[in-house]
Amino acid sequence: MPDHHEAxxxxxxxxxxxxxxxVSLVRTAAAAIAARLDFSIDRIDDLRLAVDEACALVMADAxxxxxxxxxxxxxxxxxAVEIAGVSRSGSTPSSASFAWTVLSALVxxxxxxxxxxNSLVIHLAMNSIDAASANExx
Amino acid sequence: xxxxxxxxxxxGVRDRAYERELLVHLAKLRxxxxxxxxxxxxxxxxxxxxxxxxxxxxxxxxxxxRGEPHDDLLQVGTIGLINAIDRFDPDRGVEFSxxxxxxxxxxxxxxxxxxxxxxxxxxxxxxxxxxxxKATETLSHDLGRAPTVAELAxxxxxxxxxxxxxLESASAYATVSLDAGFDDSESASITDTLGFDDEALTLVEDxxxxxxxxxxxxxxxxxxxxxxxxxxxTQSQIADEIGVSQMHVSRLxxxxxxxxxxxxxxxxxx
Numbered sequence: 001m002p003d004h005h006e007a008x009x010x011x012x013x014x015x016x017x018x019x020x021x022x023v024s025l026v027r028t029a030a031a032a033i034a035a036r037l038d039f040s041i042d043r044i045d046d047l048r049l050a051v052d053e054a055c056a057l058v059m060a061d062a063x064x065x066x067x068x069x070x071x072x073x074x075x076x077x078x079x080a081v082e083i084a085g086v087s088r089s090g091s092t093p094s095s096a097s098f099a100w101t102v103l104s105a106l107v108x109x110x111x112x113x114x115x116x117x118n119s120l121v122i123h124l125a126m127n128s129i130d131a132a133s134a135n136e137x138x
Numbered sequence: 139x140x141x142x143x144x145x146x147x148x149x150g151v152r153d154r155a156y157e158r159e160l161l162v163h164l165a166k167l168r169x170x171x172x173x174x175x176x177x178x179x180x181x182x183x184x185x186x187x188x189x190x191x192x193x194x195x196x197x198x199x200x201x202x203x204r205g206e207p208h209d210d211l212l213q214v215g216t217i218g219l220i221n222a223i224d225r226f227d228p229d230r231g232v233e234f235s236x237x238x239x240x241x242x243x244x245x246x247x248x249x250x251x252x253x254x255x256x257x258x259x260x261x262x263x264x265x266x267x268x269x270x271x272k273a274t275e276t277l278s279h280d281l282g283r284a285p286t287v288a289e290l291a292x293x294x295x296x297x298x299x300x301x302x303x304x305l306e307s308a309s310a311y312a313t314v315s316l317d318a319g320f321d322d323s324e325s326a327s328i329t330d331t332l333g334f335d336d337e338a339l340t341l342v343e344d345x346x347x348x349x350x351x352x353x354x355x356x357x358x359x360x361x362x363x364x365x366x367x368x369x370x371x372t373q374s375q376i377a378d379e380i381g382v383s384q385m386h387v388s389r390l391x392x393x394x395x396x397x398x399x400x401x402x403x404x405x406x407x408x
Contacts, residue, residue: 028306035287035302041274042284042373044305045388049395056399096343098402102395105367128286 009075018066018085023055026070030081033072037079039128047126050106051081054122057093058085061120077128087120154233160186162228186223187216193235194219197242201250203268207383211246218245266304269294271385284374284384305385339368344402351401359394362387 014029016022030051034044051070058068062085071082092112093100103110109125160182167179194215201211222238230237273293277285287305291298339345352360358380365371365379373391377384 031306032302035298038286038288040284040286041290041305042384044287045373045391049392053395053399056403060403094343096341098342098344098348098398101342102367105370 009073012072012074014070014072016068016070018059018062018064018068020056020059022068023052026051026055026068026083029070029072033074034079034126034128037074037077037128039079039126043126043128046106047079047081047124050103050110050124050126051083053099053102053106054081054083054124057099058083058087058120058122061085061087061089063088079126079128081124081126082121083124084115084119084121087114087118090114090118092120093122157189157234158228160189161223161226161234164223165226165228183223187220190219190223190234190238191216193238194242197239198246200243201246206250207271207386209381210383210386211249214245214249215242218242221245263304263307266294266296266300267307269296270301270304271383274384278374278384284372347402347405348398351398351405354401355394355397359390359397362390363394363398366391 012029012033014026016025027048030047031044034047039047055068055070062068066086068083068085071084073080073082092114100110103122103124107124107126109123111123113121113123115121164179164182164186167175167182170176170179194212198208198211198215202208218241219238222234222241225241226234226237270290273290274285277289277293281289285293287298287301290301294301339349342348352363355363361380362376365376366373371379373387374384377387380387
């Protein structure tokens, strides 16, 4: 088995129609990439849920015929995911919303930006080791 | 009128004749109009359930290699047992265990069937799932944390792709029956949960929409949502806390989130 920790930042990009029917592709890709980084199955599940939630947030604000672009950037034990789509409102989701609470609990860091091209981008980042549970078991 | 009081001796009985007498007595009490008899019937029924749990345990063992956690099967099997106690007619002259066995097995099989597995998941995946559930429990115990896909693959001597596929099938085939055998009313945690709900929710601005949606969730799903998102326990920790497998927590959490998200979307659309 190759040593995944040796790999430098690797980018995988997935472009899907802005429809929930395609979100399972993003979940599956996220899980496969996280598995390569030796995430525990807990963390992989969390990532699946987070990707789901982020896609739902972006799609809620995207035109129906739009596209969602998902970028996965992985390096050693770190994974960054960007979910982007055209934003009709031009605003970022409220950080006090339930969806945001969910995202914050699932991944290590989460943020949202609206680009000059009026695209809403949700950034998620996760390490293979969950700091909270690492302490718990220490 | 009221028969002499009969009850299950402390420590249970292993005497078939006496077990039979208890069931006959239960049938008589039930047939009576006397409220005192009805009260005794309820008590005797409650005593008869633990008395026959070894039968459920015995039957559950036949299904242990199919990927469902032991506790979950015990729960649904017990439902079958209770139904059997309620429907048993001592006058028909069959042994209770003979009567109860198909009822209990039927309930367990329904649990599997409701998940849609028999028809939808290829046999190979079902087997991997079964092995995964077991290996996850063992490895979590040994490592003190949830295992990685690579660790599971090594343990089971299968490819990492197979493990991923197996894990995916776990969430993909979750259906309505996940609560089978879970009696909301018996959970002592309902009130505690509601207590900390409100406090935890104060920071969420859409709590007015969220609260009724949370309240509409089955108790166990709501509890998992609260523990995961507002108390930041990991899925494995929640699994320990409520006594089911991590995969079961994962399925319930996924399902609860889908419901909440749909509810929030519908509310905003109004």
